[in-house]
Amino acid sequence: MTLDVAAVKADFPLLGREVHGTPIVYLDSGATSQKPQAVLDAMNRYYETINANVHRGAYHIAELATTASEDARRSIGRFIGATDEHEVVFTKNATEAINLVAHAWGRANLTEGDVVLLSLLEHHANIVPWHQLAKERGIEVRWIPLTDDGCLDLDDLDRLLQDVKLVAVTAVSNVTGAIPPVRRLADAAHAVGALCLVDGSQYVPHLATDVADLGCDFLAFTGHKMCGPTGIGMLWGRRELLDAMPPFLGGGEMILDVRQDGFTPNEVPWRFEAGTPPIAEMIGIGAAVDYLEGLDMEAIRKHEVSLTNYALRTLDDRFGDDLLIHGPTDTAHRGGILSMCLREIHAHDLSQVLDQHGVCVRAGHHCAKPLMRELGVTSTSRASLYLYNDESDVDALGYALEEAARFFDF
Amino acid sequence: MPGLEDLYREVILDHYRNPRNRGELEVPPALLAEGFNPLCGDEVKVYVQLDGDTVTDVRISGQGCSISQSSASMMTTAVIGRTVVEARDTLRSFKQMMSIHEHGLDRHESPQDGSPEVPSGLGDLEALRGVVKFPVRIKCATLGWNTFDQALAEAHP
Numbered sequence: 417m418t419l420d421v422a423a424v425k426a427d428f429p430l431l432g433r434e435v436h437g438t439p440i441v442y443l444d445s446g447a448t449s450q451k452p453q454a455v456l457d458a459m460n461r462y463y464e465t466i467n468a469n470v471h472r473g474a475y476h477i478a479e480l481a482t483t484a485s486e487d488a489r490r491s492i493g494r495f496i497g498a499t500d501e502h503e504v505v506f507t508k509n510a511t512e513a514i515n516l517v518a519h520a521w522g523r524a525n526l527t528e529g530d531v532v533l534l535s536l537l538e539h540h541a542n543i544v545p546w547h548q549l550a551k552e553r554g555i556e557v558r559w560i561p562l563t564d565d566g567c568l569d570l571d572d573l574d575r576l577l578q579d580v581k582l583v584a585v586t587a588v589s590n591v592t593g594a595i596p597p598v599r600r601l602a603d604a605a606h607a608v609g610a611l612c613l614v615d616g617s618q619y620v621p622h623l624a625t626d627v628a629d630l631g632c633d634f635l636a637f638t639g640h641k642m643c644g645p646t647g648i649g650m651l652w653g654r655r656e657l658l659d660a661m662p663p664f665l666g667g668g669e670m671i672l673d674v675r676q677d678g679f680t681p682n683e684v685p686w687r688f689e690a691g692t693p694p695i696a697e698m699i700g701i702g703a704a705v706d707y708l709e710g711l712d713m714e715a716i717r718k719h720e721v722s723l724t725n726y727a728l729r730t731l732d733d734r735f736g737d738d739l740l741i742h743g744p745t746d747t748a749h750r751g752g753i754l755s756m757c758l759r760e761i762h763a764h765d766l767s768q769v770l771d772q773h774g775v776c777v778r779a780g781h782h783c784a785k786p787l788m789r790e791l792g793v794t795s796t797s798r799a800s801l802y803l804y805n806d807e808s809d810v811d812a813l814g815y816a817l818e819e820a821a822r823f824f825d826f
Numbered sequence: 827m828p829g830l831e832d833l834y835r836e837v838i839l840d841h842y843r844n845p846r847n848r849g850e851l852e853v854p855p856a857l858l859a860e861g862f863n864p865l866c867g868d869e870v871k872v873y874v875q876l877d878g879d880t881v882t883d884v885r886i887s888g889q890g891c892s893i894s895q896s897s898a899s900m901m902t903t904a905v906i907g908r909t910v911v912e913a914r915d916t917l918r919s920f921k922q923m924m925s926i927h928e929h930g931l932d933r934h935e936s937p938q939d940g941s942p943e944v945p946s947g948l949g950d951l952e953a954l955r956g957v958v959k960f961p962v963r964i965k966c967a968t969l970g971w972n973t974f975d976q977a978l979a980e981a982h983p
Contacts, residue, residue: 764866764891764966765834772830781867794867794889823830824839824892 417715421806424711427452428804438774441812446590446618446753446800447778448640451704455643458703459696470695471669471686485695488702489685495705496635497626498652505651505658505685506693510617511541513636513651514584516688517613518545520661521634522582528554530581533610535560535568535596536790537589540783542615542636546584560585562790566743568596573604580610587619587630591782591791591798592743593724593753595619602631611657617641621802622720622751624713627652639697644704648697651688658684665690708803716803720752723801727754727810734814738821742791752801755782758817761824763795769823770797773816832956833963834892841896841950846903849885851875856883857980861973863965868894872973876981879909886970893954893963898970900951905974910982917971919948923955924964 425431428450433440442450468478470485493501507513522545526532532546536559546557560576561569566589577583583605587598602612613634619625620635621642627635634657639648653661663670663681667690673680681687708716724747731739735758742755758766767779778798781788788794799813851858851873861870868890875883884902889895901920905913957967 762889762891764868764893764963768833768960768963769830780865785867788867794869823834 417712419711419715419719419803421719421804425804425806427454427707429453429456431804435774435776436772441773441775441809441816443799443801443805443809443813444776444778445621445641445802445805446782446798448646449621449643449802450804451645451700452643452707454707455645455700455703459645459700462696462699467695469692481695484702485693485698488698491702491705492650493652495625495709496620496637496652497628499628500655502683502685503652503655503658505653505688506698507649507651507688508647508694509640509649510615510636510638511649513638513649514542514613514615515545516651516664517634517636517653518549520664520688521611521657522546522549522555523553524660524662526553526555526581529556529579531556531558531579533558533560533576533580533583533605535585536562536787537568537586537592537594537596538584538784538786539586539590539615539617540785541617542584542586542613543786555581559786562787565745566592566594566791567749568594568601570597570600577604577608577610580605580608582611582613584613584615586615586617588622588751588753589743589784589787590618590753591755591784591787591796593618593750593755594743595749595751599629599631602633606631618751618753621708623717633657639701639704642701642704643707644701645697647694648701650701655684658688661688663690664688667691669693711803719803720801721747723805723807723810724750724752724754726807727752727799727801727813730810731756731814731817734818735821739817742793742796752805754799754801755796756799756817757793757796758821759824761820763797765824766797766817766820769820770813770816773812773819775799775813775816777813833960835953835956837900837950837953838892838896841899842892845886845895845899847883847885847899847906848887849873850887851883851885856885857977859973859977859980860888861969861976863890863894863969865962865965866891868966868969870894870898870970870973872898872970872977874974874977874981876910879911881905881908881910881913884974890969891963891966893957893966894969897951897954897967900954901970901974904949904951910978914975914978916948916951917975920951920954920971921968923948923952924958924968 466480468481470482605612611633614632616637620637635652640646670690740757763779857874870888873885
């Protein structure tokens with residue numbers, strides 16, 4: 417299948433608006449994606465026709481709401497190749513999914529001297545929970561270094577894996593778009609008796625995902641970067657690991673029984689879903705994966721690779737050495753993320769000028785400060801591409817960058 | 827709609843291209859404070875030399891966007907040679923100018939009209955008035971000032 421981008425664009429109502437009197441050019445899907453009408457409709461339909469709490473009432477609409485939200489769990493499971501939908505835990509976002517593993521699995525399994533191995537590509541969400549655990553438990557946080565071209569340097573992997581109990585890595589860098597060899601890392605982790613957690617926040621929305629192929633034990637990802645609503649994230653975990661993990665947050669829904677002297681936790685996955693869940697958001701993310709599957713994830717990836725190549729080529733034609741784009745140049749090993757520095761213009765100033773031309777990019781450290789230090793920058797302007805972007809968006813970016821260079825006139 | 831010229835006034839770009847009082851001072855005797863803008867990762871160090879109650883020198887190091895760098899640069903020229911009390915008055919006026927958005931932007935579409943809330947007497951610094959129309963940039967403009975305030979607090983709590 418090939419992607420009909422014009423038709424896709426028309427599915428996203430926000431992309432029809434203007435900003436500052438010019439059509440919006442949305443290039444910040446790495447921060448959050450836009451939402452197709454089908455997702456908005458599914459969420460509205462829930463509120464308008466079956467709004468009721470789930471797993472509670474025995475009345476008709478409560479049953480419909482329960483079925484709709486649990487159907488979403490099944491859709492997510494199918495979308496990532498999970499064999500058992502009960503391996504999908506709903507959280508608030510990917511950050512909470514990683515925190516869940518750090519708290520529930522980490523506290524039960526890690527003791528002083530154990531090592532959690534991270535890569536220097538990680539987002540703060542996959543760093544700080546481990547720092548917190550290090551402070552609390554005396555575990556060590558160790559880092560996989562980078563090569564000069566921003567890939568993981570695995571030459572010393574055997575040594576790095578000593579005493580490692582968990583390898584926690586991103587599948588696509590949110591700064592450089594680099595795609596590390598997750599399968600190799602997962603296999604290497606297993607070979608030394610460690611587990612592997614993958615931060616799929618920038619991967620699952622863009623590449624066909626199969627947890628068996630990734631070879632990991634946990635996969636964290638978030639709904640709002642894959643055409644779904646905010647407020648919903650997912651943790652996939654191997655069933656036997658989840659079954660053995662103590663609860664995370666306590667409250668309703670996560671229990672089988674509560675007595676004066678204690679409680680009995682619920683089964684997986686509800687054990688990890690304390691309180692009323694984000695029902696509309698579950699239904700929304702279910703609709704989002706249905707939408708993405710309908711377009712075919714292989715076709716989406718193919719489109720993004722082709723568009724990323726177009727962007728790398730045309731931006732280089734326009735700016736040459738004046739524009740530094742971080743990360744691997746081979747699009748087989750990178751996602752559609754372009755972290756840019758235009759001459760000496762600060763990312764904040766650059767994005768401000770781009771905004772005047774309707775071009776939305778992210779400026780800053782992208783919540784990946786260890787990586788930014790490694791790259792020797794405090795901030796970059798990041799354009800990130802998705803299924804609804806086309807060559808005209810990239811051309812608009814190029815034009816706006818030229819205007820910025822002219823405005824600052826360095 | 828506010829345009830780029832509201833934000834990037836010529837005097838701002840001048841201070842950005844030719845920042846005044848860049849550098850470091852020996853600590854001690856100078857005071858030093860470090861400020862961060864968590865939004866964009868900018869880091870600024872402000873060195874302050876006091877002689878009794880007088881700010882005799884201020885130096886800025888670190889990096890940041892045109893707004894944070896020019897604002898810090900203008901700050902140095904505004905406070906060097908002043909007493910601590912005077913410097914703090916300027917700081918207060920500047921931060922008041924940066925916070926007028928809290929009273930509603932709509933009433934200040936033309937801030938040049940001398941609205942009563944808007945302090946005057948800030949000289950070149952008034953070029954930064956336009957920043958309030960770009961709320962995410964206010965933190966950039968106040969970064970150096972807040973850091974200066976921290977440094978002063980060491981000696982004059």
